[in-house]
Amino acid sequence: MIRLEKRPTPSRGWAWATPIVAVLATMVAGGLLFGALGSNPFEAIRTIFWDPIFGEFAFYYRGQLLVKAGPLILIAIGLSLGFRAGIWNIGAEGQYIMGAIFGAAVGLAFYPMEARWLIFPLMVIAGVVGGYLWAMIPGILRTRFNTNEILVSLLLVYVAEQILAWMALGPLRNPDGAGFPGSRNLGQYASSANKELIAGWGMHWGVVAAFIAVIFAYILLSRHILGLNIRLAGEAPRAARFAGVNPERLVLLCLGISGALAGLAGLFEVAGPAGQISIDFNVGYGFTAIIVAFLGRLHPIGILLAGLLMALTYIGGEAAQASLGLPASAIQAFQGMLLFFLLAFDVLTNFKLRIGGEARA
Amino acid sequence: MKKNIILAAIAALGLGAAAQADTTKVGFVYVGPIGDGGWTYEHHQGLLAVEEEFGDKVETVYQENVPEGADAERAMTQMALQGADIIFTTSFGYMDPTINVAAKFPNVKFEHATGYKRADNVSTYSARFYEGRAVQGHIAGKMTKSNKIGYIASFPIPEVIRGINSAYLHAKKVNPDVEMSVIWVYTWFDPAKEADAAKALIDNGIDVVLQHTDSTAPQAAAAEAGVISFGQASDMAEYGPTPRVSSIIDNWAPYYIDRVQAVMDGTWESVDTWDGISTGMVKIGEITEAVPADVKAEAEALRDAIGAGEYHPFTGPINKQDGSVWLAEGEVADDGTLAGMNFYIEGITGDIPN
Numbered sequence: 001m002i003r004l005e006k007r008p009t010p011s012r013g014w015a016w017a018t019p020i021v022a023v024l025a026t027m028v029a030g031g032l033l034f035g036a037l038g039s040n041p042f043e044a045i046r047t048i049f050w051d052p053i054f055g056e057f058a059f060y061y062r063g064q065l066l067v068k069a070g071p072l073i074l075i076a077i078g079l080s081l082g083f084r085a086g087i088w089n090i091g092a093e094g095q096y097i098m099g100a101i102f103g104a105a106v107g108l109a110f111y112p113m114e115a116r117w118l119i120f121p122l123m124v125i126a127g128v129v130g131g132y133l134w135a136m137i138p139g140i141l142r143t144r145f146n147t148n149e150i151l152v153s154l155l156l157v158y159v160a161e162q163i164l165a166w167m168a169l170g171p172l173r174n175p176d177g178a179g180f181p182g183s184r185n186l187g188q189y190a191s192s193a194n195k196e197l198i199a200g201w202g203m204h205w206g207v208v209a210a211f212i213a214v215i216f217a218y219i220l221l222s223r224h225i226l227g228l229n230i231r232l233a234g235e236a237p238r239a240a241r242f243a244g245v246n247p248e249r250l251v252l253l254c255l256g257i258s259g260a261l262a263g264l265a266g267l268f269e270v271a272g273p274a275g276q277i278s279i280d281f282n283v284g285y286g287f288t289a290i291i292v293a294f295l296g297r298l299h300p301i302g303i304l305l306a307g308l309l310m311a312l313t314y315i316g317g318e319a320a321q322a323s324l325g326l327p328a329s330a331i332q333a334f335q336g337m338l339l340f341f342l343l344a345f346d347v348l349t350n351f352k353l354r355i356g357g358e359a360r361a
Numbered sequence: 362m363k364k365n366i367i368l369a370a371i372a373a374l375g376l377g378a379a380a381q382a383d384t385t386k387v388g389f390v391y392v393g394p395i396g397d398g399g400w401t402y403e404h405h406q407g408l409l410a411v412e413e414e415f416g417d418k419v420e421t422v423y424q425e426n427v428p429e430g431a432d433a434e435r436a437m438t439q440m441a442l443q444g445a446d447i448i449f450t451t452s453f454g455y456m457d458p459t460i461n462v463a464a465k466f467p468n469v470k471f472e473h474a475t476g477y478k479r480a481d482n483v484s485t486y487s488a489r490f491y492e493g494r495a496v497q498g499h500i501a502g503k504m505t506k507s508n509k510i511g512y513i514a515s516f517p518i519p520e521v522i523r524g525i526n527s528a529y530l531h532a533k534k535v536n537p538d539v540e541m542s543v544i545w546v547y548t549w550f551d552p553a554k555e556a557d558a559a560k561a562l563i564d565n566g567i568d569v570v571l572q573h574t575d576s577t578a579p580q581a582a583a584a585e586a587g588v589i590s591f592g593q594a595s596d597m598a599e600y601g602p603t604p605r606v607s608s609i610i611d612n613w614a615p616y617y618i619d620r621v622q623a624v625m626d627g628t629w630e631s632v633d634t635w636d637g638i639s640t641g642m643v644k645i646g647e648i649t650e651a652v653p654a655d656v657k658a659e660a661e662a663l664r665d666a667i668g669a670g671e672y673h674p675f676t677g678p679i680n681k682q683d684g685s686v687w688l689a690e691g692e693v694a695d696d697g698t699l700a701g702m703n704f705y706i707e708g709i710t711g712d713i714p715n
Contacts, residue, residue: 057442064435165547169517169714180477180518185457273431275457279516279547283428315435321424322439328394328426 004351014349019295019302022341023309029341030334039324047324048316048334061319063202065311067273070207071096071265073307075289077213078258080298081220085233087254091138091153092262093286094160095131099263100270101167102130104183104277107192108172111184119191123267124205131263132256134160139255143248149255161282168279187275194272206268210307213261217300230254262286291339313338385447385625387411388440389423390433392452393550399575399594400549401425403611404451404474410614411621419621429454437462441469447624449617450474452549453518459483470629472620475520477700479631486616489637490520491527491699492667493609494571495674496645496660497591498531500607501539501569503656504589508538510569511562513555513579514545517713519702521573526706527674528571531663533708542567545714552578563588570604580605589651596646607660608646615641635696638668675699680707 027049031041052061075092082089089095106126110119138152165181172183186192197203221227232240233250241247265285274281292310296302317331389408393401408421422445427436433455440448441462447470450459456476463471463483471483479485501510510532514521525543532539542565544558555574559582562570570590572579577597583590583604592600592608616634623629636642645664648657666672677688682705688694705713 057439060438060442067431166714180453181516269431273434275430278429278454280429280454283430283432318424318432318436319439322388322422322436323443325422328424 003354004347005354006351007349010349014345015297018345018349019297019306019342021345022295022338025341025345026334026337029337033330033333034320034324034326037326037330039320039326044320044324044326047320048313051319052312052315059200061315063196063200064315065308066202066207067204068314069307069311070204070210071269071285072289072292072310073210073304074206074213074265074268075258075262075286076292076296076303076307077210077217077300078261079289080293080296080300080303081217081230082254082258083234083293084221084298085230085250085254086237087251088150089135089138089153089255089258090150090290091135091155091157091286092258092289093282093284094153094157095134095259095262096266096269096286097157097160097164097282098134098266099127099131100266100274100281101164101172101277102263103127103267104186104192104270105167105172107186107189107271108183110191111189114191116191120194120271123192123271124264127263127267128260129263131266132260134263135255135259136252139252142255143251149251153255157286164277164281165279168277168281172277174276181279183277185275186271192271194268196272204268204272206265206272209264209268211304214300214304217303221300226253262289295338295342310335310338384418384420385415385621386420386422386443386445387621388437388445388448389421390427390436390440390448390450390452390455391423391425392427392429392454393575394425395423397550397575398577398597400611401451401575403595404449404613407449407613407617411617414618415621415625418625427455430458433458434462437471438465441466445469447472447621447629449620453516453520470620470624479633481631484620484631484633486634486636487520488611488642489635490609490611490643491523491674492637493643493645494524494527495531495667496664497571497607497609498528498533499535499663500591500648500652500656500660501528501571502532502534502536503659504606504652505532505536505539505567505569507566507568508536509540509542509565509567510571511559511565511567512541512543513558513562513570513572513574514543515549515574516547517545517703519700522705522713523699523702524573525709526702529709530679530706531674535659541709543709543711546574548574550575552576555579556582559583560586592646598646601647602649603651605646605649606651607648610644610646612641612644635700638664639670681705682707682709 027045031045034044035041079089079092103123103126107119107123137156138149141147141152142149168181174182174184194204229245233245270277292306293303296306313335320326321328391401395401395405408423411419412421422440424436427433429452437448449472451474453475456473456478459471459473460478460480463480467482473483473485475487476485512525529541542562544562546554546558548554555576556578559570559579563586568588570579570583570588572593575594580590580597580600589606590604592605594611596608596610597605648660673693675694677692678690679688681687
């Protein structure tokens with residue numbers, strides 16, 4: 001008989017090993033799934049995990065990995081701070097949308113003026129402000145009225161989506177667009193374009209911001225008193241209170257930082273890869289970033305790697321669809337497995353497997 | 362300079378792939394799943410028809426559920442890198458991505474459905490769905506007992522607004538008391554939202570459901586409530602003879618076969634195609650026995666008149682919603698106005714969201 005026995009303290013070894021074990025288990029289970037669908041499982045796994053980095057067209061895919069991973073990492077870093085402190089911002093998708101709208105609106109307001117030195121930085125600031133303000137709604141509601149920030153932040157995503165549709169159809173609609181919804185293309189307007197810094201590398205300002213965020217989060221958590229407070233609030237809330245941590249301030253701070261970073265990601269996306277405010281501008285980065293944050297163990301370096309891995313499953317998954325004819329839903333199931341196995345193996349961090357008879361108490 | 366090197370590398374790969382391939386590689390980018398039973402399903406039927414027609418001479422690839430935006434650009438680039446000779450991008454929102462990718466792959470032909478931006482290697486194509494809407498409107502006007510018909514609309518773009526206007530106009534012609542309610546769902550494919558919209562309309566007393574979304578969920582809702590509906594994009598015949606009493610079928614196969622043939626022959630040119638009932642790009646699905654024989658005969662006569670070019674669904678006198686004159690007596694709408702249509706005609710209540 002197999003029994004679970006609680007560990008006195010979580011296993012550090014397993015905490016680091018579970019993401020790797022989860023990835024391997026996903027490959028095996030995914031391989032079985034692809035095999036059952038009539039594809040060669042080894043070819044499918046190679047197409048997803050190997051080809052984008054080392055295959056024939058890697059020169060294109062490597063850049064795309066950064067494009068896809070950039071917003072995921074940037075958002076996940078912000079979320080991880082709150083998650084560590086037990087503050088659950090589930091609405092990064094909405095903050096991402098609002099950052100994009102604010103930033104794009106500033107850029108479009110200046111159209112067609114040529115002053116990149118002024119306009120682009122203003123857009124970046126507007127993006128940060130947009131995400132920050134949207135995150136302050138659940139923040140203030142929680143600190144003033146003790147509402148649940150999980151629900152409020154999540155529901156505000158749907159509000160943000162409605163505002164996005166309104167913007168694409170109304171105030172920000174391209175006046176030269178023959179009545180079709182969607183703003184002017186910010187990527188084609190020199191003052192607002194968030195272009196690749198080196199063509200073909202995928203590296204744009206959003207990716208740079210993501211890397212900077214990783215470094216700052218690392219220093220914050222390991223060296224700064226605020227980082228200590230965040231960790232303390234999550235691991236020992238009572239001790240945190242005794243240590244003089246103001247819980248309300250921490251809520252506003254964590255939601256504010258995660259909102260600001262999500263807004264920043266939205267701005268860089270709308271001015272770069274997406275190019276315009278459109279009704280379906282958001283594609284779920286804010287939600288996927290939650291998986292990335294946990295896959296990365298809420299650790300900045302872990303999130304960096306997890307973001308790249310998640311991007312790889314997207315890019316490789318698309319390649320597998322096109323070249324092997326795998327259905328899109330199989331790829332989504334494959335990505336879902338990753339989180340499933342991560343959570344499943346996480347049990348081993350807190351519990352020991354005992355095989356056989358009763359263990360002594 | 363780096364950019365040039367990379368472009369050269371891409372071009373070289375593209376040429377290399379084209380030179381060694383004696384088959385023509387055809388790519389399709391879909392916005393929904395191929396099993397949606399509507400829009401994407403019919404495009405995929407076109408892909409299958411291309412395979413059927415050319416056999417070993419073509420290789421087809423497709424990617425489904427591709428979001429409109431940066432992901433679409435990657436999907437297209439991927440296909441182009443893998444040696445596609447022609448790529449069909451089958452949603453309005455792929456317009457800018459198609460133009461962007463096409464600029465990087467001058468030797469690959471692109472075909473964008475329902476858009477208005479073209480380039481030397483980008484064609485556009487669409488169907489005159491509003492012709493089919495006229496037939497639906499006629500049947501709806503005759504069939505409604507509550508004099509209320511409902512319309513599930515996706516996005517307020519000209520293509521959708523044209524359909525609403527055409528359906529209303531022809532319902533009104535045969536039933537002056539008819540009222541139409543429009544619900545905007547802001548999605549092409551979301552069975553849950555579409556079903557909710559259908560139920561909301563039915564709760565408001567409508568007894569005919571028209572839809573400009575891609576799933577069959579409204580059909581199921583109509584069946585449950587005992588009202589009638591029309592198949593959209595695909596025949597949706599499994600919901601006949603009622604609730605589905607007829608349908609608009611997008612028939613892309615002949616066009617796709619034609620364009621792939623042109624690539625094979627080296628005669629492909631950038632064109633703008635907007636075909637309707639006359640060429641068979643728009644088909645009217647079988648009108649079932651739930652519709653009285655005389656109404657069915659009228660509807661078929663209307664279909665044939667449009668197909669023969671004897672009647673244009675937008676023939677004056679037609680006023681705009683605000684009462685101003687759009688088309689004078691006998692005047693026929695020009696394609697330019699239709700392509701950018703952003704207003705309701707007189708009698709439709711409510712506003713186009715913006």
